[in-house]
Amino acid sequence: MSKSYRKQDKSMSTIKDVAKYAGVSTATVSRVLNKKGPLSEKTIQKVNEAVEKLAYHPNVLARSLASGKNNTIGVLVPSYDHPFWSELLQKMEEEAKRKGYNVLFTCFLGTLEEKQKALEYLISRQVNGIIVCAYPDSAFWKEAKKKFNLPVAFMVNVSDCDPSVISDDKQGGLLAARHLIAKGCKKLVHISGNLSYYKEADDRTYAFVEEAKRRNVDCYVYQNTIDITKLEELQKLVNKVFYEQPDMDGMFLSNDILAAQCIAFALSQGLRIPDDLRIIGYDDIYISSLIYPPLTTIRQNYRVLAETALENVLAQINGEKVDDVTVVPVELIERKTT
Secondary structure: OOOOOOOOOHOOOHHHHHHHHHHOOOOHHHHOOOOOOOOOHHHHHHHHHHHHHEEEEEEEEHHHHOOOOEEEEEEEEEEOOHHHHHHHHHHHHHHHHHHHOOOOEEEOOOHHHHHHHHHHOOOOOOOOOOEOOOOHHHHHHHHHHHHHOOEEEEEOOOOOOOOOOOOHHHHHHHHHHHHHHHOOOOOOEEEEEEEEEEEEHHHHHHHHHHHHHHOEEEEEEOOOOOOOOOOHHHHHHHHHHHHHOOOOOOOEEEOOHHHHHHHHHHHHHHOOOOOOEEEEEEEHHHHHOOOOOOOOOEEHHHHHHHHHHHHHHHHHOOOOOOOOOOEEEOOOOOEEEE
């Protein structure tokens, strides 16, 4: 190892510093780092020791400019606060790393200006493709795909935005209705998602309501247009439902956060769960099994959703054709609230 090397600030180490410290050429360092070409174990050890000693990190941006490939997928999300997105994004990053890709997340509130800024941010980082985990403006994304020739995949089911990957929400609504009715419920209440935006919210609600109608069971629907993080406003909606439907015996909520609030309110009113009221949530976020009583819910398959969305983008990057819509099955997880 070269003794003439003069130690400097490790945070500023370059590939030349590594080469000098190891007593080899920069080309040799590059071959070691990229695991290319025949190299002796002694050379590999010297380079790796130099890299560790100098805390050297390759300049990913510079390498991407040289190679024209960044190995990074951009992901647009509506919120980091919603547990559903948090769990989905974790699975997405795990899968991306397995495939040799990095993931760059950015959040936007949904306005056109926010979309534009988020898109520009990802483009400036030279991402290879984008996964949109939020309500997409189809005209906006069609123009963006054409302008930047960028592979895009969607995580919501909106007409003429493809390819998309979604959970089988019709199946979810059907499973919830059949389960509550099988448990003897005669008056059902469903708090839906925002029916004006998401097709899956409509599918979920439609399937639930139609199954109740087919079984001659009363069903009342309340639409929730409130952001999931605004707990006080959500509580007002929950209070309204319990006040207007005091004799309901079964509830199906569009997400587990709402379900948890309904459980808490019901217990505070002296209702016994599941004897007086049976409750089903949607998503199966990790807290669903931790609350009391543990929540019966419709589980979305986070890993398959994440894997499929990522595969849709990677296939487009490689010039392959993908399905317009991929529907991932859901399952009912029965716990103590039913």
